[in-house]
Amino acid sequence: MNNAPTSIGMGMMDGMGGMMMWGMGLVWLLVIVLLVLSIAALVKYLFGGKR
Secondary structure, three states: OOOOOOHHHHHHHHHHHHHHHHHHHHHHHHHHHHHHHHHHHHHHHHHOOOO
16 A cells, blocks of 8 residues: 555645644634624623613
8 A cells, every 4th residue: 555645645745734724813813803792792781781
């Protein structure tokens, strides 16, 4: 059995790795933004006072 990667496979993996890295970065950015917004809403709700 030959487990050495072929040049075609490596090219595909490099392209997919780049896209997956950008995708994961985008997902983490969305998670952080949603977390910050939810914390801000919670603080406003708790300390906003009665109207």
